[in-house]
Amino acid sequence: xxxxxxxxxxxxxxxxxxxxxxxxxxxxxxxxxxxxxxxxxxxxxxxxxxxxxxxxxxxxxxxxxxxxxxxxxxxxxxxxxx
Amino acid sequence: xxxxxxxxxxxxxxxxxxxxxxxxxxxxxxxxxxxxxxxxxxxxxxxxxxxxxxxxxxxxxxxxxxxxxxxxxxxxxxxxxxxxxxxxxxxxxxxxxxxxxxxxxxxxxxxxxxxxxxxxxxxxxxxxxxxxxxxxxxxxxxxxxxxxxxxxxxxxxxxxxxxxxxxxxxxxxxxxxxxxxxxxxxxxxxxxxxxxxxxxxxxxxxxxxxxxxxxxxxxxxxxxxxxxxxxxxxxxxxxxxxxxxxxxxxxxxxxxxxxxxxxxxxxxxxxxxxxxxxxxxxxxxxxxxxxxxxxxxxxxxxxxxxxxxxxxxxxxxxxxxxxxxxxxxxxxxxxxxxxxxxxxxxxxxxxxxxxxxxxxxxxxxxxxxxxxxxxxxxxxxxxxxxxxxxxxxxxxxxxxxxxxxxxxxxxxxxxxxxxxxxxxxxxxxxxxxxxxxxxxxxxxxxxx
Ligand SMILES: Cc1ncc(COP(=O)(O)O)c(C=O)c1O
Numbered sequence: 001x002x003x004x005x006x007x008x009x010x011x012x013x014x015x016x017x018x019x020x021x022x023x024x025x026x027x028x029x030x031x032x033x034x035x036x037x038x039x040x041x042x043x044x045x046x047x048x049x050x051x052x053x054x055x056x057x058x059x060x061x062x063x064x065x066x067x068x069x070x071x072x073x074x075x076x077x078x079x080x081x082x
Numbered sequence: 083x084x085x086x087x088x089x090x091x092x093x094x095x096x097x098x099x100x101x102x103x104x105x106x107x108x109x110x111x112x113x114x115x116x117x118x119x120x121x122x123x124x125x126x127x128x129x130x131x132x133x134x135x136x137x138x139x140x141x142x143x144x145x146x147x148x149x150x151x152x153x154x155x156x157x158x159x160x161x162x163x164x165x166x167x168x169x170x171x172x173x174x175x176x177x178x179x180x181x182x183x184x185x186x187x188x189x190x191x192x193x194x195x196x197x198x199x200x201x202x203x204x205x206x207x208x209x210x211x212x213x214x215x216x217x218x219x220x221x222x223x224x225x226x227x228x229x230x231x232x233x234x235x236x237x238x239x240x241x242x243x244x245x246x247x248x249x250x251x252x253x254x255x256x257x258x259x260x261x262x263x264x265x266x267x268x269x270x271x272x273x274x275x276x277x278x279x280x281x282x283x284x285x286x287x288x289x290x291x292x293x294x295x296x297x298x299x300x301x302x303x304x305x306x307x308x309x310x311x312x313x314x315x316x317x318x319x320x321x322x323x324x325x326x327x328x329x330x331x332x333x334x335x336x337x338x339x340x341x342x343x344x345x346x347x348x349x350x351x352x353x354x355x356x357x358x359x360x361x362x363x364x365x366x367x368x369x370x371x372x373x374x375x376x377x378x379x380x381x382x383x384x385x386x387x388x389x390x391x392x393x394x395x396x397x398x399x400x401x402x403x404x405x406x407x408x409x410x411x412x413x414x415x416x417x418x419x420x421x422x423x424x425x426x427x428x429x430x431x432x433x434x435x436x437x438x439x440x441x442x443x444x445x446x447x448x449x450x451x452x453x454x455x456x457x458x459x460x461x462x463x464x465x466x467x468x469x470x471x472x473x474x475x476x477x478x479x480x481x482x483x484x485x486x487x488x489x490x491x492x493x494x495x496x497x498x499x500x501x502x503x504x505x506x507x508x509x510x511x512x513x514x515x516x517x518x519x520x521x522x523x524x525x526x527x528x529x530x
Contacts, residue, residue, distance in 0.1 A: 015093070023096040027443045030091035054088035060470075064090040067407060071093050074411040 001069070002079040003038045017077060024075065029054070033068065034077075089441045090468055110442060110467050111435045113397075113476040117501045121399055121437035121474050124499070129513065130401040130474070131419045133485060133498040137175060140395035140481075141503070144179050147391060150359035154367040157382040161205050163337050164190040166388030166482045167396075171500050171510035173197045176391075184386040188215040195222075205334065205386070207253065207295070209233075209267065216240055220248045227251045227295045227334070229268055234279065241288035251293030251334065252279050256314050258307035264299050271314050280318065284326050291328065294318055297336025297386065301345065305357050308335060309365035316373030319381060329376075334384035335366055341393035343430040343479050359390070389482035396481025398424060399437070402473045403452060413447045415466065417475055420451030421458050423495070424480065425487040434460060437474035440467035453492060490514070 008016045013031050015024040026034065029050075036046050043065065050061055072078050114121060117136050125132055144160075151158040161184040162176035168190060173183070174197055183194035186208030194204050201222025209229040211219070216237060219226050226248055228234045234250075241248050253268025254276045269276040283291045294315045298307055312335060319330040339362050344352040370383065400419040408414050421427050434449060447466035451458040460477075469475070488495055494514035499507050 014096075024093050025096055025443075026093045027089060027091065027441060029089055030093050033091050034093075050088075053086055055085045056088035061088075067405075068091040068093065070407060071411060075093065075095060 001037070003034065003072070004077055004079055007038075007077060009034055009038065015077070017075075020076065022075070024077075030068065033065070034072075037072075089443075090470075092441075092443050092445060092468060094443070094445060110440060110444065112437065112439065113435050113478060114437055114439075116397055116399075116476075118505055119501060119507065121476060124507065125399050125401065125474055127507070128497045128499055128509070130399060131423060131496050132399045133480075133496065133511075134397045134399060135169075135172065135481060135498070135500045135510070136395045136397070137500060137502045140172075140175055140392065141179065143391055143394055144176070144181075147359045147385075147387060148180075150363040151367065151383065151385065154363050155370065155383050156380060158385070159332070159382050160385050160387065160391075161203075161334075162391075163386045163388035164193065165486055166337075167392050167485050168193055169485055169498060169510050170197055171508070172392070172485075182384075186210070188212060188218075191215060191219065191224075202249075205295075205384070207297075207386075213240070216248075217244065220244060220246050223249060225249050225251060225293060227253050227268075227293075228279070228283075229253055231279070234282065238286055238288060247288060247290050249292045250283055250289050251291070251295045251332070252276060252283070253295045253297070254315060254318070256296065256298070256311060258298050258310040258314075260299065260302060260304060260307045262299070264297070267297065268295070271318075276318065277321070280322060284322065284328065291322070291330070293332040293334055293381070293384070294330055295334040295336065295384075298338055300338045300389065301340045302338045303340050303355060303357065305361040305365040308338075308362055309369040311335065312366045312369035313373060316370055316375050320374045323376070323379075329379045330381050332382040332384050333370065334386065337386045337388045337390075339387055339390035341389045341479060341482060343393060343426070343432065346429055346431055348431075392481035393479045394481065396479065396484065398477040398480045398484070400475050400477070402469045402471055402475065404471055405468070408448065413445045413466075413468075414450055415447055415469060416450045416452060417460065418452050419460060419475075419477065420453040420491070421460065422451075422453060422489040422491045423484065424451075424460065424477065425484055425489070426480065426482070427460055431461065432477050433479060434464070434466075434475055434477045436467060436469055437476050440469060440473075443467065485511075490519075494518070 006018055013026045051058055116134050117138050161182040163184045182203040183199045184205045185191045185194050201224050204224040206219045206224050207227045228250055237248055254271050255265045255268045256271035269279045283289055296311050298311050315333045322328050340356045342352045342356045400417045403416045403418055406414045444465040444467050447464055449461040451460055497509055497513045498511040500510045501507050
């Protein structure tokens, strides 16, 4: 899964997609995950990272993670598989 | 290393429009307690969902209404509109505060008697009073508000047979400048029907005309409509006095004051648009005082206020069952409160808030109840924070009509509790059980 290369992520939680001109707002953990995705981490790596840092169990996070990924897809922030 | 507090990842598209149909993105309100008792504790003790009534709010609201009218007019009498909420504990609270009873059926009438209301302090309204109901009301000297000529003649016959003199008022419907005009109840003012009914009553020796009644509608946002209505009733009182030298004892303005709930499709929230008791009182009392009625014989002003008195005192507490994504990406949150428990959700955009601290991030959300039906929508579109399964929610301002018009469906009606002014909680209606229903059902022999 590849995050669009040219999107701009700001630390304050904003994302700008220059190809569509759309802007998005994220909460801090959303920014963290999006950044990890952009850096090329896979789901396993992201899950390990998050459950180590936050008070959350694996299955709840996975549930939330898939939901988040679905929203990224819906907003076309994920590049179509080659 | 201590772990950080988790919050689920979310992303929202930023739209240029200031507010969309999901409403403005503002501060997220929460209601974590009712009169100081944590929602979690109430739900833990009495189950979820749960109806809760605050005696404190009930009393404060009543006192505000009473104050608004009695500072402007010498004789004011409230009559609790039973249909709005006829749980006995609620009715008794209003009676304790000095309210009479306003009822519209034999069932409500008997409830009022059982609640200790004197027969002469019961107002009997509505188009459906049986001969048996009327006989009882006549015997008890209750105030019978006549809805149509068929009823009037039945009463006149009964009066003669029983050798009693029933105390009557007529319900008058009229044009007060608002739409819709409720012309299906009572006798019309403009076409002379009301005047005609009054004359027939005055000419019959077996009945006594004591009052004039109107109920111009419900959730009326224009106090001036009440001014018009009060003026028209005063005009009828004056005509009766002129023609028969007969003084009307009371003018009953019915109910209909708006509560602060927001109507569906309304542009502004009800908290911004709802007139105050003072606004209504000003319109009504000015019309009566400025009328031609002899100031020595001012009629008592009766008020049958329902929703505006009890809505704010009622809360519905519930629990999040699940979160889902709809096919178009919208979030949906499913709670354990269905529209069958919140009948007023058919015309109000009910305020619903979390009962615990949440993230300040919100998403466009649809809130569904648990019924397996498509119509079970508590809020079609609301900016709502992300709650987790098991979190609690509170819907406030639900005291009117929900505990009388509720529908039993799929499962049982839950507990209703009263929180008294000392912070003690009391069950005032127990949750139903399978037995509640089995008691009423019969299976024919051949199906056993
Ligand atoms: C005759 C009469 N009086 C009083 C009421 C109470 O009205 P509300 O709850 O709008 O104050 C009603 C409600 O329909 C009514 O029909």
